[in-house]
Amino acid sequence: MFDFEKPKIEIAEISEDNMFGRFVVEPLERGYGTTLGNSLRRIMLSSLPGSAVSQIKIDGVVHE
16 A cells, blocks of 8 residues: 655644735655645635636627
């Protein structure tokens, strides 16, 4: 069987206005830092307010 060490999550710093926080997660197996970082990045990007083009239609052009 695999012998994994359970990571410890520590709150290193939180700003007074609760708009910033620094967390430490260690130890991680090789490659898990990138996986965790990409997941957090995608979650944070999806939470940003904004606008984007989702559809466009041009007269005279055949669309699927």
